[in-house]
Amino acid sequence: MNFFKELYHYRELLKTNVKKDIRGKYKGSFLGILWSFINPLLQVLVYALVFPYIMKVETENYLIFLICGIIPWTWFITSISQGTTSITNNANLIKKVYFPREILPISVVTSGLVNFLISCIIILIFVLLGGLTISWHLIFLPLIIIVQYIFTLALIFVLSAFNVYVKDVEYIVAFIINMLFYATPILYTTEMFSGPILWLFRLNPLAHLINAYRDVFYVHHIPNLINLSILLGVSILLVVICYIIFKKLEKRFAEEV
Amino acid sequence: MLKDNIAIKITDVTKTFKLYSDKPNTLKERLVRGYKNKTDYRLILNDINLEIKKGETVALIGVNGSGKSTLLKLMTKIIYPNKGKVETNGKLTSLLELGAGFHPDFTGRENIYFNASIFGLTKKEIDKRVDAIIEFSELGDLIDSPVRTYSSGQYMRLAFSVAINVDAEILLIDEILAVGDQHFQEKCFNKLEELASSEMTIVIVSHSLESLKKLCKRAIWIHEGKIAMDGDCSKVVEEYLKVCG
Numbered sequence: 001m002n003f004f005k006e007l008y009h010y011r012e013l014l015k016t017n018v019k020k021d022i023r024g025k026y027k028g029s030f031l032g033i034l035w036s037f038i039n040p041l042l043q044v045l046v047y048a049l050v051f052p053y054i055m056k057v058e059t060e061n062y063l064i065f066l067i068c069g070i071i072p073w074t075w076f077i078t079s080i081s082q083g084t085t086s087i088t089n090n091a092n093l094i095k096k097v098y099f100p101r102e103i104l105p106i107s108v109v110t111s112g113l114v115n116f117l118i119s120c121i122i123i124l125i126f127v128l129l130g131g132l133t134i135s136w137h138l139i140f141l142p143l144i145i146i147v148q149y150i151f152t153l154a155l156i157f158v159l160s161a162f163n164v165y166v167k168d169v170e171y172i173v174a175f176i177i178n179m180l181f182y183a184t185p186i187l188y189t190t191e192m193f194s195g196p197i198l199w200l201f202r203l204n205p206l207a208h209l210i211n212a213y214r215d216v217f218y219v220h221h222i223p224n225l226i227n228l229s230i231l232l233g234v235s236i237l238l239v240v241i242c243y244i245i246f247k248k249l250e251k252r253f254a255e256e257v
Numbered sequence: 258m259l260k261d262n263i264a265i266k267i268t269d270v271t272k273t274f275k276l277y278s279d280k281p282n283t284l285k286e287r288l289v290r291g292y293k294n295k296t297d298y299r300l301i302l303n304d305i306n307l308e309i310k311k312g313e314t315v316a317l318i319g320v321n322g323s324g325k326s327t328l329l330k331l332m333t334k335i336i337y338p339n340k341g342k343v344e345t346n347g348k349l350t351s352l353l354e355l356g357a358g359f360h361p362d363f364t365g366r367e368n369i370y371f372n373a374s375i376f377g378l379t380k381k382e383i384d385k386r387v388d389a390i391i392e393f394s395e396l397g398d399l400i401d402s403p404v405r406t407y408s409s410g411q412y413m414r415l416a417f418s419v420a421i422n423v424d425a426e427i428l429l430i431d432e433i434l435a436v437g438d439q440h441f442q443e444k445c446f447n448k449l450e451e452l453a454s455s456e457m458t459i460v461i462v463s464h465s466l467e468s469l470k471k472l473c474k475r476a477i478w479i480h481e482g483k484i485a486m487d488g489d490c491s492k493v494v495e496e497y498l499k500v501c502g
Contacts (some may be wrong), residue, residue: 007414012374012383018369020360027362096354098376099335168284251337255274 002149006100014103021111036115037122040074047187049238059189064130069210075116075175076078076152076206083108084163084170091257100179101250102243105156115185125218135220141149144212144223145225147232156161162248164257184210205231259346264427265332267307270341273298297467301327303482309460311325314453316469316490317462319479320501321383325411325462328479329429332460347426347458350376355416361405365396365415368404376423385420396417410437427458460499466494
């Protein structure tokens with residue numbers, strides 16, 4: 001409970017940090033904050049142009065299919081990569097001022113969340129332009145978002161703390177994320193596969209999340225609620241464990257960073 | 258629990274820092290050297306016992322590397338002792354660095370919010386102080402320009418103004434008395450004197466002994482990780498100068 005009390009006390013720090021993350025990143029560039037939305041769209045454009053050429057894509061509305069995958073994925077990877085270095089990059093602050101250290105990873109996921117929520121509007125615009133409708137299935141969206149938020153936060157609690165002690169973590173993470181991108185049904189559907197490889201998707205939390213996003217935006221299905229509930233339970237357990245590890249390692253941040 | 262009139266209590270505190278010949282920070286270095294890499298520890302603070310009462314203004318003096326700043330960092334919970342206990346009573350603010358969290362692309366006004374929020378202030382509390390802070394900094398219209406356009410003196414003035422206007426019950430200050438031009442330095446000093454005579458508990462690390470003599474009644478001289486002398490400020494300073502001057 002102490003956690004929430006401290007967090008509440010330092011809510012203004014969390015808020016200004018999120019603001020700094022969102023607005024500070026592209027400040028000075030001509031398009032400014034718009035870049036955080038243009039970037040994933042450009043990435044979508046690359047895949048949408050390239051993939052139908054190199055492999056046969058039978059998915060209907062492939063562009064929208066891609067957008068529903070890439071935008072949540074962008075939230076995930078930017079949070080993971082920024083989150084992993086969130087302590088080391090703020091070495092100056094850590095060494096000089098006391099504040100609850102968990103603010104740093106939390107504000108990374110939260111600013112990612114704000115970006116993602118705005119991006120959801122972009123998804124909806126594309127859905128409408130693509131001739132699809134917006135359906136009531138969107139009521140499941142908050143649940144999916146909550147699961148992803150908690151799951152990501154758990155990972156970066158532990159990664160950011162490890163990265164203080166062993167600097168290689170950020171490079172290893174970059175590699176794993178790269179692999180994970182292809183192990184997650186973002187460019188393709190899971191239906192294309194059969195056999196033991198399906199276990200890869202079953203064990204990959206991101207696969208469940210991306211599929212759930214697609215269910216509500218694109219397929220208009222009720223997402224697999226049993227899977228999501230299990231994932232929610234696992235994420236909550238994970239975030240508690242990772243937070244405890246973070247708190248243990250936190251004590252020597254100022255000396256090691 | 259601390260007694261009501263005690264602001265800071267330090268019991269049997271020992272702090273060591275790891276010393277590496279070359280800090281093995283990458284995985285390869287850890288694997289290659291493994292446990293062969295023998296780490297040496299350097300004793301920074303050795304069994305310190307200290308009590309600071311509420312409302313006191315205390316100076317910490319000593320030569321470079323004697324452990325003054327480490328003691329201050331222990332009080333703020335930036336680092337933790339290897340042994341012993343550090344207890345504080347009341348809202349604590351530490352000014353170990355000016356302008357923590359400043360972002361060069363944002364305006365002075367926005368940075369006031371960033372900086373003050375690091376000290377744990379809420380939006381409402383900052384709103385109340387923002388005018389006083391701007392007035393104290395004497396930056397005028399510049400306050401709405403990005404901080405990167407400031408001169409280093411103006412930057413420090415803004416930072417100091419935020420720091421000094423953050424109400425705290427315990428204020429820890431590390432060598433930041435010399436800020437800006439002559440006029441502003443005097444203004445800062447007067448503000449500190451005002452705070453020192455108030456209810457606030459202040460601990461200052463500094464090498465400007467003359468200012469300390471004016472500000473503090475009590476001084477603690479730390480030498481090689483131990484308290485060499487603790488008592489009346491001018492007497493301690495005198496003794497310190499005899500040995501280390």
